[in-house]
Every structure is written in C-alpha cells, then in structure tokens.
Amino acid sequence: xxxxxxxxxxxxxxxxxxxxxxxxxxxxxxxxxxxxxxxxxxxxxxxxxxxxxxxxxxxxxxxxxxxxxxxxxxxxxxxxxxxxxxxxxxxxxxxxxxxxxxxxxxxxxxxxxxxxxxxxxxxxxxxxxxxxxxxxxxxxxxxxxxxxxxxxxxxxxxxxxxxxxxxxxxxxxxxxxxxxxxxxxxxxxxxxxxxxxxxxxxxxxxxxxxxxxxxxxxxxxxxxxxxxxxxxxxxxxxxxxxxxxxxxxxxxxxxxxxxxxxxxxxxxxxxxxxxxxxxxxxxxxxxxxxxxxxxxxxxxxxxxxxxxxxxxxxxxxxxxxxxxxxxxxxxxxxxxxxxxxxxxxxxxxxxxxxxxxxxxxxxxxxxxxxxxxxxxxxxxxx
Amino acid sequence: xxxxxxxxxxxxxxxxxxxxxxxxxxxxxxxxxxxxxxxxxxxxxxxxxxxxxxxxxxxxxxxxxxxxxxxxxxxxxxxxxxxxxxxxxxxxxxx
Numbered sequence: 001x002x003x004x005x006x007x008x009x010x011x012x013x014x015x016x017x018x019x020x021x022x023x024x025x026x027x028x029x030x031x032x033x034x035x036x037x038x039x040x041x042x043x044x045x046x047x048x049x050x051x052x053x054x055x056x057x058x059x060x061x062x063x064x065x066x067x068x069x070x071x072x073x074x075x076x077x078x079x080x081x082x083x084x085x086x087x088x089x090x091x092x093x094x095x096x097x098x099x100x101x102x103x104x105x106x107x108x109x110x111x112x113x114x115x116x117x118x119x120x121x122x123x124x125x126x127x128x129x130x131x132x133x134x135x136x137x138x139x140x141x142x143x144x145x146x147x148x149x150x151x152x153x154x155x156x157x158x159x160x161x162x163x164x165x166x167x168x169x170x171x172x173x174x175x176x177x178x179x180x181x182x183x184x185x186x187x188x189x190x191x192x193x194x195x196x197x198x199x200x201x202x203x204x205x206x207x208x209x210x211x212x213x214x215x216x217x218x219x220x221x222x223x224x225x226x227x228x229x230x231x232x233x234x235x236x237x238x239x240x241x242x243x244x245x246x247x248x249x250x251x252x253x254x255x256x257x258x259x260x261x262x263x264x265x266x267x268x269x270x271x272x273x274x275x276x277x278x279x280x281x282x283x284x285x286x287x288x289x290x291x292x293x294x295x296x297x298x299x300x301x302x303x304x305x306x307x308x309x310x311x312x313x314x315x316x317x318x319x320x321x322x323x324x325x326x327x328x329x330x331x332x333x334x335x336x337x338x339x340x341x342x343x344x345x346x347x348x349x350x351x352x353x354x355x356x357x358x359x360x361x362x363x364x365x366x367x368x369x370x371x372x373x374x375x376x377x378x379x380x381x382x
Numbered sequence: 383x384x385x386x387x388x389x390x391x392x393x394x395x396x397x398x399x400x401x402x403x404x405x406x407x408x409x410x411x412x413x414x415x416x417x418x419x420x421x422x423x424x425x426x427x428x429x430x431x432x433x434x435x436x437x438x439x440x441x442x443x444x445x446x447x448x449x450x451x452x453x454x455x456x457x458x459x460x461x462x463x464x465x466x467x468x469x470x471x472x473x474x475x476x477x
Binding site: 037038039040044152153156230231232233256276281282283285286288289293295296297298299300301302303304 | 409411413414417418420423424425427456457458461462463464465467468470471472474
C-alpha cells in the first residue's frame with residue numbers, strides 16, 4: 001500500500017507535463033503509473049511536429065503557448081541534452097479553391113492571436129521548399145515559428161525535471177481498477193500495488209476511454225490507428241514540415257536527417273490497432289512522389305503505427321469530472337497531444353489546484369459535449 | 383580498449399560508453415535505449431546492435447540474455463525506394 005496525493009495514469013508527454021507542473025506548483029507525493037516502457041504509447045509514435053496553424057481559436061492559443069515553452073524548455077527544465085527544437089516552419093498546401101478560401105480565414109484568425117503565419121503563392125512557397133511539385137498545389141500558408149521537437153528527448157527532459165522535484169514513476173505497472181467511496185476517488189489498484197489517493201488524472205492517451213469506464217465515466221473519445229514511415233538519413237534539403245489536409249500527408253526532415261511522413265486512413269475503424277499495413281505504404285508513396293518527388297528517391301527503412309485519441313470536435317478535453325470527485329482528464333488530443341503538452345500540464349495544474357482559468361480554457365471542459373455547447377470543430381487535421 | 387571507441391550501433395554511430403551511460407540512467411530495456419540513443423533506428427534496423435545491447439543489459443542486470451526482451455521488429459525488412467513503391471502501387475491500381 002502506498003499513500004499518494006495524486007496518481008497520474010500514463011507517463012506519456014501529457015502525464016509527464018502534468019506531473020512536472022504539479023510538482024513545480026508545490027504538490028508532493030505525486031505518482032505516475034505507466035503500463036509499458038518509457039514513451040511506449042502515442043508520444044513515442046508521433047510525427048514530431050509542433051505547429052500553430054489551426055482553424056479554431058482554442059487550438060491556436062494552446063499551440064502558441066506551447067511553442068513559447070519549447071523555446072525555453074532546455075533551460076527551464078535544466079536538461080543536460082537538447083530537445084532538438086527546430087523552427088523551420090510548417091508549409092501547408094492548399095490544393096482546392098475551398099481550401100484556399102478556408103486558409104485565408106485561418107490566417108486572419110491566427111494573426112489576430114499573434115501567430116505570424118502568412119499566405120503564399122506557389123512561387124513564394126517554392127522559394128522555401130524548391131523541390132515541391134508546383135503542379136500539386138494552388139497556394140500555401142507558412143508559419144516560420146512552427147517546427148520540430150524530438151518526442152523522446154522532450155519526454156526525457158520533463159521526466160528528469162519531474163524526478164528532481166520528487167515525482168515518483170512506475171513503469172511496467174498497469175492500473176487495473178479504481179475504487180470510489182461516495183463518488184470520490186479512494187484507491188487505485190494496479191498490477192503491483194494499491195495506492196491510497198483522493199485524486200486521479202487520466203492521461204492514458206489511447207486508453208483514456210477505458211480508464212474513464214473504471215469510474216463509470218463515459219468519455220466521448222475513440223482511438224484510431226495512424227501510420228508513419230521514416231526514410232534513411234540524408235543531407236538537409238527540406239526546412240519546414242510540408243503538409244496537406246486534402247492530399248492527406250505531413251512530411252518533414254528531422255534534424256537527424258531522416259524524413260518522416262504520415263497520413264490518416266479514411267477507412268480506419270475505432271480500435272487499439274497500431275500495426276503497419278501495405279496499403280499505407282502504397283498510398284503514402286504515391287502522395288510523396290506526387291508532391292515531393294525528390295523525397296521519393298529515398299529509401300523507406302521503417303514504418304509504425306500509433307493511436308490518435310479523437311474527440312468529437314477534434315479539440316482536447318482538459319477537465320475535471322463533476323460526477324466523480326477528484327477525477328481529472330487530459331485526453332482526446334486527436335493526434336496533437338505532443339505539441340500541446342506544455343499548456344496541457346499548466347492548465348490541468350490550475351484546474352487541480354482550483355485556480356481561476358483563462359476564458360479560452362473553459363471551452364476544453366468535457367461538459368461541452370453533454371450540453372451541446374461545442375463552439376468549433378477543428379478541420380485542420382491530417 | 384576505451385568504451386568510447388567501441389561502436390555498438392554502426393548506423394547511428396553509438397558507442398558502448400553511451401549505452402552504459404543509458405543503463406546507469408535507469409533505462410533497462412532495448413526499447414528504452416533505442417528511443418534515447420537511436421540505436422537500431424538506422425538502415426540495418428538493429429540487426430547488428432540489438433543483440434549487443436541485449437547482452438549489455440543482461441550483464442548490467444546480472445540476468446541471462448534470453449531474459450532480456452528483444453525490440454519489436456517493424457517493416458520493412460530492407461530499405462526500399464519510395465518511388466519504386468509508388469510505381470508498383472500505380473501499376474496495381476490500373477489492374
């Protein structure tokens with residue numbers, strides 16, 4: 001039996017950021033529990049991109065604040081290595097008239113929130129990424145402060161900083177059930193121990209729905225397999241992440257020199273499947289050779305899959321749960337939990353510590369689905 | 383011989399000294415060490431280094447090598463040029 005002030009389920013980037021922020025705010029006796037190895041879940045499987053070009057206000061604000069953190073992360077976390085934050089931008093291609101119109105609206109919103117994105121012609125886009133196929137798009141948007149962070153090293157930076165502040169980590173330990181007394185969290189029972197605690201954070205990523213059901217809470221999220229390929233490394237030829245929603249691709253060259261490219265599977269059904277498929281490889285190869293013919297000359301060396309944890313409006317749920325006292329959730333990131341992690345940790349810490357929330361963050365409450373107060377739907381998602 | 387001069391992962395140029403540092407830091411599985419150091423992420427996909435790392439983990443934890451779980455094997459078996467895949471896929475679409 002272990003006494004804990006709080007138990008965080010999931011040591012992915014969200015759980016790590018929440019643990020670090022709680023410890024920084026002075027909370028003691030924090031326990032983080034994960035069923036697998038370090039970064040075994042969606043964090044270690046993500047595309048390593050960090051962007052601010054969104055179509056909803058909430059996502060824009062969260063992304064901007066997170067980018068500001070990435071810029072100071074090495075220093076603030078006193079990390080002895082480097083999180084590999086590279087700001088070479090995101091270049092998002094419009095391939096249809098509708099997309100072109102939507103992107104003009106997006107830029108207006110982003111600029112009004114202080115995000116330095118801009119609309120580009122095909123010629124201007126080619127100056128930034130010369131090997132783009134000019135026939136594959138009609139216009140583009142670019143934000144030079146978007147970019148890349150290494151998910152493994154960012155996680156390690158949070159992990160080590162949290163450990164230094166006294167946070168306890170338990171890997172290869174699985175939460176089996178959660179005991180309530182009068183709708184208040186009382187105990188967390190794992191494969192190895194029992195934790196006496198009044199507070200639980202559900203940061204279980206792809207498995208957050210199952211963790212919710214342990215306390216009888218139906219969280220309206222589902223998991224979906226998204227696949228990625230990585231190539232052999234080559235000399236630096238592409239600064240920004242190139243992305244297209246209509247062509248279903250994101251593709252960047254990471255500082256290491258390899259290219260990562262991912263797409264969603266329109267036929268994927270809700271499941272915990274994270275396997276690789278030849279269909280992905282076929283479709284991805286066709287799209288890369290269409291948009292980025294130079295990149296298509298490289299060899300694929302590995303593919304993998306990971307779970308998007310999708311919410312109904314493709315925006316995160318960062319919230320208390322009113323029906324279960326002491327139960328908090330950070331999930332439904334819809335593929336973007338890594339890039340939002342810094343602000344996720346800050347916001348959930350404010351919620352747990354009963355501090356006043358900024359207005360925008362109130363839109364992340366889970367009740368928006370119950371009360372039908374969804375304000376916005378995020379369409380800028382691959 | 384100096385551990386810094388013993389190369390464990392040829393693709394990513396990782397030395398034994400770096401692997402031992404990782405073990406000291408508390409990363410005790412092939413999957414952990416792969417993510418921190420990139421060992422096994424290069425063109426050979428761990429065909430050379432993963433067994434060596436498995437042995438180092440066993441030595442460090444004083445257990446048998448067969449008790450150390452191997453890393454997940456992912457496709458592809460060997461590197462394939464993207465445009466070759468695209469070409470074959472398009473030919474398949476026409477059929």
